[in-house]
Amino acid sequence: MAGHRGDDAVARSYRDDPDPKVREAALRALDQTGSAGRDELERALADEHPAVRMAALELAAGRPEVPAGSVAAGLEDPDPRVVEIAAWACGEFGFDPDGADLSGVISALSSVAADHDDALCRESAVAALGSLAHPSGLPAILAGLDDKPAVRRRAVIALAPFDGLEVDAALDRARSDRDRQVREAAEELLGLGPAPGSRALAAGRSGPAQGRWPMNMARTES
Numbered sequence: 001m002a003g004h005r006g007d008d009a010v011a012r013s014y015r016d017d018p019d020p021k022v023r024e025a026a027l028r029a030l031d032q033t034g035s036a037g038r039d040e041l042e043r044a045l046a047d048e049h050p051a052v053r054m055a056a057l058e059l060a061a062g063r064p065e066v067p068a069g070s071v072a073a074g075l076e077d078p079d080p081r082v083v084e085i086a087a088w089a090c091g092e093f094g095f096d097p098d099g100a101d102l103s104g105v106i107s108a109l110s111s112v113a114a115d116h117d118d119a120l121c122r123e124s125a126v127a128a129l130g131s132l133a134h135p136s137g138l139p140a141i142l143a144g145l146d147d148k149p150a151v152r153r154r155a156v157i158a159l160a161p162f163d164g165l166e167v168d169a170a171l172d173r174a175r176s177d178r179d180r181q182v183r184e185a186a187e188e189l190l191g192l193g194p195a196p197g198s199r200a201l202a203a204g205r206s207g208p209a210q211g212r213w214p215m216n217m218a219r220t221e222s
Contacts, residue, residue: 008035015040020049027052031059038065045070050079057082061089068093072105075125080118087112087121091128106132110140123151130158138162142170149179156185 011033014026027044030036036059044056057074060066071093074086090105106129113125126144129137141162144155156174159167174186 008033011035015043020047020051023047023049024052024055027055027059038063038067041066042070045074050077050082053077053079053082054085057085057089061092068102068105072108075108075112080116080121083112083116083118083121084124087124087128091131093132102132102134103136106134106137110137113140113144119148119151122147123154126151126154126158130154130161133161135162138167142166145170145174149182152177152179152182153185156182156189160189 008030011026011029014022017023017026023044027036027040030040041056041060041063044052045060047053047056053074057071060071068090071086071089074082075090077083077086087109090109093102093105109125109128109132113122113129116122116125122144126141129141141155141158144151144158146152147155152174156171159171168190171186171190174182175190175192177183177186
């Protein structure tokens with residue numbers, strides 16, 4: 001309610017509440033009033049409860065005042081739910097050849113894509129690498145084509161910003177994948193199937209707006 005009333009003082013008074021749901025609500029209230037700046041977000045990123053860290057990552061995504069390294073630190077979180085949304089948030093930075101150095105972020109995402117025990121984390125990292133579209137992230141995306149079906153589908157779609165013989169060969173190989181959606185996505189990117197926006201490509205999109213990281217902490221494995 002403090003956010004709707006624009007009462008920053010009330011929201012700030014709950015930042016240290018013992019209930020993580022209250023701390024999360026306070027952070028979101030500050031965001032609604034435009035007062036959740038870098039200090040508030042970095043404070044929440046270090047919260048002891050994963051729900052608060054997840055909320056902070058969601059709100060920090062794409063915010064230029066929040067250092068990329070602060071967001072990427074979530075990729076090493078012990079809770080896979082936090083890692084998953086941290087990967088998504090990293091993908092929201094956008095790659096600007098003349099902008100900030102994201103080499104550390106891309107390296108961390110590549111490590112998650114290759115080595116994380118949770119398939120949803122690997123899938124989210126692959127998607128983020130595709131969103132950043134940096135050449136150094138391509139090897140991890142290509143490696144994702146040998147992972148579980150959901151990761152393979154994501155990897156195919158993540159190849160969209162890339163070109164070259166290696167990419168063409170990977171897409172051609174994906175046309176023979178045992179998973180139908182992987183085959184369809186590859187054919188669409190090669191211009192051999194339905195236009196972009198069809199079922200296969202839509203299946204590869206994700207984000208907080210689609211409820212992948214509900215704040216009640218429920219998480220369904222695919």
